[in-house]
Amino acid sequence: SPASTSPAPVTPVVITIARPSLESPPGDEPLLRVHPFDEPVVDAMNLGITRGDGIFETVGIVRGAVHGVDDHLQRFARSARILELPEPDLEAYRAAVELGIEHLGDVDDAYCKYVYTRGIESRSWNPTGYAFLDANPDWTKERTTGIAVVTLTRGYALDVAQTAPWLLQGAKTLSYGVNRAVLREAARRGADDVVFTTSDGYALEGPTSTLVLRYGDHIVTPSPEHGVLLGTAQLGAFAFFESRGFSTEYRDVRADELADAEQLWLTNSQRLAAPIHRLDGRDLPIDAELTAALNDSLRRRRS
Ligand code: PLP
Structure with a gap:
């Protein structure tokens, strides 16, 4: 077969976090779950969508290494304090990013956006958390x-x-x-x-x-x-x-x-x-x- 120099296309991935807050009620489901990028994971009444009521971070990932991971997590915690959200479980987010990197595979330049919202309006006020990862666009x-x-x-x-x-x-x-x-x-x-x-x-x-x-x-x-x-x-x-x-x-x-x-x-x-x-x-x-x-x-x- 002809030699190809173009890298394999990257398949984006979504990781949901069952208990994204230190105050999330305990549960039996696994903390992290991997989803295909096109699978819907967020409720239509989620306050992140209906009110923009939540926070996020975008981290750069070069050859599998997350840049400034602690700086991002500290800023995430600060944003949560300013919005008076329940304290996010930073270690759960760190693990979600790491799991996402494993599933994204061998990508030279990628990013991860992770999100934390106040939850679902009038049904559950438990925060929602997830991360998604994809290849970084070319910014040359x-x-x-x-x-x-x-x-x-x-x-x-x-x-x-x-x-x-x-x-x-x-x-x-x-x-x-x-x-x-x-x-x-x-x-x-x-x-x-x-x-x-x-x-x-x-x-x-x-x-x-x-x-x-x-x-x-x-x-x-x-x-x-x-x-x-x-x-x-x-x-x-x-x-x-x-x-x-x-x-x-x-x-x-x-x-x-x-x-x-x-x-x-x-x-x-x-x-x-x-x-x-x-x-x-x-x-x-x-x-x-x-x-x-x-x-x-x-x-x-x-x-
Ligand atoms: N300021 C604003 C308003 C931003 O949204 C961002 C990142 O998206 C930054 C500054 C730069 O932050 P960082 O260097 O951590 O990406």
Whole structure:
């Protein structure tokens, strides 16, 4: 038969978690169950679907190794606290990801999204948990040529997480309708992605990414105290920069400071570091060598 160089197609997999919370009632069913990707596993009245009332994480998996697994689990627990959900069983989620990797097979670059919802409306208030895994799309172009970005307001002041915690800023909730809507607005403006800004003039994060800025030998990211997620890829980026002698800092970043940065990236667990080549219509230089080394380091990262 003719030699083929294309990899075998990946079959996505779903793992359901029977008792995703430390407070889940005991039961006889196995904790984890493997399902084909197209088998429905969630009830139509699940609050994750009907209200977006729940949380999730997306982790990157390179050659079977989960990146930043503990950072993701800690952020998951923090999101659950902000939403006042019963405490999730982090070890059950860790095991679900590992089982999913076994079933996904030999994939170079994959991701796992795991979900935790408040349960089924008016029938059972027991949380629902599951994970699904698939091959990661190819992000080579975004990681090398970069992305065009526009700044768009999130409409809140910088201190919203402190003054109005019920708005759930700083939690990775399932309510990502706004995070998708801003991408459609960006596309209308000819851009690929967005940096959210506050009503009082600060830069925050992307709808699915963390903003990382370089000023000479100094690397900055907006402070996670102010309603942005602590990015796990950004933590990996800081480790990379520190190993190369850069200093790193979390601080409030004014939107008008973006123009002075020598290089900007948006980082996340799937796309890794995407350099910004245009911001609000202004072309920016890309340090291709530094960006390639950063992405290489993020890909090689272990837990
Ligand atoms: N900020 C938001 C709003 C996100 O949704 C994400 C990830 O999807 C990030 C930041 C980056 O987080 P991580 O680097 O852990 O993927």
